Amino acid sequence: xxxxxxxxxxxxxxxxxxxxxxxxxxxxxxxxxxxxxxxxxxxxxxxxxxxxxxxxxxxxxxxxxxxxxxxxxxxxxxxxxxxxxxxxxxxxxxxxxxxxxxxxxxxxxxxxxxxxxxxxxxxxxxxxxxxxxxxxxxx
Amino acid sequence: xxxxxxxxxxxxxxxxxxxxxxxxxxxxxxxxxxxxxxxxxxxxxxxxxxxxxxxxxxxxxxxxxxxxxxxxxxxxxxxxxxxxxxxxxxxxxxxxxxxxxxxxxxxxxxxxxxxxxxxxxxxxxxxxxxxxxxxxxxxxxxxxxxxxxxxxxxx
Numbered sequence: 001x002x003x004x005x006x007x008x009x010x011x012x013x014x015x016x017x018x019x020x021x022x023x024x025x026x027x028x029x030x031x032x033x034x035x036x037x038x039x040x041x042x043x044x045x046x047x048x049x050x051x052x053x054x055x056x057x058x059x060x061x062x063x064x065x066x067x068x069x070x071x072x073x074x075x076x077x078x079x080x081x082x083x084x085x086x087x088x089x090x091x092x093x094x095x096x097x098x099x100x101x102x103x104x105x106x107x108x109x110x111x112x113x114x115x116x117x118x119x120x121x122x123x124x125x126x127x128x129x130x131x132x133x134x135x136x137x138x139x
Numbered sequence: 140x141x142x143x144x145x146x147x148x149x150x151x152x153x154x155x156x157x158x159x160x161x162x163x164x165x166x167x168x169x170x171x172x173x174x175x176x177x178x179x180x181x182x183x184x185x186x187x188x189x190x191x192x193x194x195x196x197x198x199x200x201x202x203x204x205x206x207x208x209x210x211x212x213x214x215x216x217x218x219x220x221x222x223x224x225x226x227x228x229x230x231x232x233x234x235x236x237x238x239x240x241x242x243x244x245x246x247x248x249x250x251x252x253x254x255x256x257x258x259x260x261x262x263x264x265x266x267x268x269x270x271x272x273x274x275x276x277x278x279x280x281x282x283x284x285x286x287x288x289x290x291x292x293x294x
Contacts, residue, residue: 002213029212032222104221111225114211115159119233123158 001026001114007121009129011066017059018121024051025110025117032110038103045106049093052113056089063125072131081124085116141291144191147241148285149274151234156278159230160210167275167282181219182257183231186265189249191242193289194265196257197231203281210280228254 003022008015031044060082067075092109099105149166156162179201186194199207201219207230208216208223216223235251242249266288274285 001211026213029222030214033212033214107221108225111208111222111227112229115226115229115233118159118211119155119229123155123233126158 029110147238151237155234162278165277167277183228184255185235186252187249190247191249191289196286198284200281206280224256
């Protein structure tokens with residue numbers, strides 16, 4: 001997964017967190033896709049799940065606080081997207097525990113996570129930057 | 140089928156391909172479309188509920204799916220496995236979600252169900268016996284098709 005400059009919103013804290021998310025998910029995908037025994041890949045899988053569950057919450061909270069600070073009109077809708085994603089990550093984590101981190105299920109999670117993150121940063125979050133630009137022009 | 144609820148899916152596909160993959164999508168004029176999935180194709184079905192009911196089928200050739208996931212992951216991908224189909228399902232889910240948001244702005248309140256992956260020779264039941272509109276689309280990495288079978292619920 002390649003971080004692209006066009007993803008940058010112009011808010012340092014949020015941009016750094018997005019880059020970190022891209023870096024971590026990339027490492028996760030690389031670890032899953034490399035040759036080797038599934039058991040050897042499990043520590044990375046577990047580490048990523050723990051990271052996603054804590055870091056994503058921190059990032060979403062920071063992003064939502066920023067949105068409120070600028071009176072972002074799409075705040076509620078954006079918060080709903082965050083909540084849905086947190087719930088989906090939680091559901092996967094629960095299934096991983098119950099089904100013993102089955103390879104097929106983890107691969108499914110990784111595919112979804114990758115596509116979700118790209119869309120969220122490349123499209124949904126760009127609406128915040130667009131709002132800031134439009135608001136600036138209106139002043 | 141009304142253009143009013145066809146265009147949001149077409150436009151959402153153009154937007155999502157551009158934003159997520161940096162790929163341009165244009166309408167293909169070809170008429171030769173098959174009912175069943177071809178041997179080298181994968182389909183994603185999204186069921187639509189609410190003011191419009193029915194389903195949308197996105198059909199992608201194998202080589203195009205591998206290229207899409209390669210663009211997203213930055214890695215060489217040579218097999219269609221759970222990772223690949225899940226990423227493809229999410230892209231189709233995002234397209235449909237955006238289309239449904241656009242429909243909401245046109246006073247159609249709809250929802251979508253999670254994506255379902257179809258393999259070769261499958262045909263989704265929701266397309267059977269319904270009027271199906273097929274939209275062939277062209278990109279630099281292959282041709283995809285959107286099959287739509289949507290009915291308006293009268294209140």
